[in-house]
Amino acid sequence: MTKKIVFLDRESLDAKVRAFTFPHEYVEYESTWTPEEIVERLTGAEIALINKVPMRADTLAQLPDLKLIAVAATGTDVVDKAAAKAQGITVVNIRNYAFNTVPEHVVGLMFALRRAIVPYANSVRRGDWAKSTQFCYFDYPIYDIAGSTLGIVGYGALGKSIAKRAEALGMKVIAYDVFPQEGLVDFETILTQSDVITLHVPLTPDTRNMIGAEQLAKMKRSAILINTARGGLVDEAALLEALKNGTIAGAGFDVVAQEPPKDGNILCDADLPNLIVTPHVAWASKEAMQILADQLVDNVEAFVAGKPQNVVEG
Numbered sequence: 144m145t146k147k148i149v150f151l152d153r154e155s156l157d158a159k160v161r162a163f164t165f166p167h168e169y170v171e172y173e174s175t176w177t178p179e180e181i182v183e184r185l186t187g188a189e190i191a192l193i194n195k196v197p198m199r200a201d202t203l204a205q206l207p208d209l210k211l212i213a214v215a216a217t218g219t220d221v222v223d224k225a226a227a228k229a230q231g232i233t234v235v236n237i238r239n240y241a242f243n244t245v246p247e248h249v250v251g252l253m254f255a256l257r258r259a260i261v262p263y264a265n266s267v268r269r270g271d272w273a274k275s276t277q278f279c280y281f282d283y284p285i286y287d288i289a290g291s292t293l294g295i296v297g298y299g300a301l302g303k304s305i306a307k308r309a310e311a312l313g314m315k316v317i318a319y320d321v322f323p324q325e326g327l328v329d330f331e332t333i334l335t336q337s338d339v340i341t342l343h344v345p346l347t348p349d350t351r352n353m354i355g356a357e358q359l360a361k362m363k364r365s366a367i368l369i370n371t372a373r374g375g376l377v378d379e380a381a382l383l384e385a386l387k388n389g390t391i392a393g394a395g396f397d398v399v400a401q402e403p404p405k406d407g408n409i410l411c412d413a414d415l416p417n418l419i420v421t422p423h424v425a426w427a428s429k430e431a432m433q434i435l436a437d438q439l440v441d442n443v444e445a446f447v448a449g450k451p452q453n454v455v456e457g
């Protein structure tokens with residue numbers, strides 16, 4: 144029987160999505176945001192492909208034909224998984240596609256912040272070097288990466304990929320995870336011992352705001368915080384305050400609480416030398432996006448063949 148497949152936010156994936164091999168009707172939309180649009184476009188569809196379209200309980204309740212939500216990402220926080228489960232809808236995600244692209248983004252942010260590359264480059268553009276009384280100047284402290292301690296929060300696929308690179312750079316690596324694994328340390332040790340903390344946990348009720356004013360106060364004043372996982376893990380107001388008053392030395396964020404930040408965002412709007420914000424592109428190397436697109440089709444094919452893979456449990 145022909146299955147209807149609808150991709151609701153095709154524009155969010157810059158890669159080729161190969162044709163499905165089973166009888167199907169395929170429709171794609173560049174972007175879809177409102178619950179009304181979601182319901183209208185998915186009515187009659189068995190398979191929804193989404194990247195960041197919110198699939199909330201009241202929306203799913205209006206889609207009795209839907210059987211599969213194939214998320215074109217690792218993070219599935221946009222889907223109400225309990226509601227999907229209650230309705231018999233399977234949710235699948237993409238795994239281990241970003242093993243180079245995210246670690247490289249993290250390493251880039253780490254070097255840029257520890258070596259103050261952006262503020263120094265900006266100061267040259269402002270003419271500060273030309274006015275200097277010496278051949279160089281020390282307006283921003285520079286710290287080496289080698290010899291420093293990296294604290295990884297969430298020791299899954301990406302946490303482990305970053306650990307390998309950090310060790311090659313001469314860093315001491317410590318890691319924390321709720322899933323028991325050999326050699327892990329507790330969260331308190333990550334906060335107090337790390338020179339760089341990098342977050343790699345999913346956004347869940349347990350991880351929401353896991354870093355707030357209390358946790359920032361425990362970090363070294365020379366430490367930096369990197370978040371390429373999800374907005375919502377860090378209390379943004381507390382972070383901004385900590386960056387302004389020197390509680391920590393810097394932050395590199397690829398994700399914010401609301402994306403896109405149409406109504407403004409305090410981190411995106413802040414003009415601070417010790418803060419770098421990128422627009423959720425850590426995942427987006429050409430290579431990674433194609434691996435993702437291929438796995439997206441594999442996930443749908445496996446589901447239709449009766450052997451679902453990468454199923455996300457409630």
Ligand SMILES: NC(=O)c1ccc[n+]([C@@H]2O[C@H](COP(=O)([O-])OP(=O)(O)OC[C@H]3O[C@@H](n4cnc5c(N)ncnc54)[C@H](O)[C@@H]3O)[C@@H](O)[C@H]2O)c1
Binds near residue numbers: 219
């Ligand atoms: N910015 C980007 O472009 C980008 C790209 C890929 C993934 N991500 C985000 O990164 C996250 C991690 O990706 P991954 O591939 O490493 O996932 P993963 O599932 O392999 O690893 C996540 C780890 O977090 C751990 N964890 C879960 N809850 C925890 C908690 N409360 N405290 C401590 N550890 C906890 C899990 O046990 C697991 O080991 C994704 O969920 C996604 O949100 C972002």
Ligand SMILES: O=C(O)[C@H](O)CO
Binds near residue numbers: 218219426
């Ligand atoms: O979760 C992911 O895979 C990234 O955030 C890209 O959407």
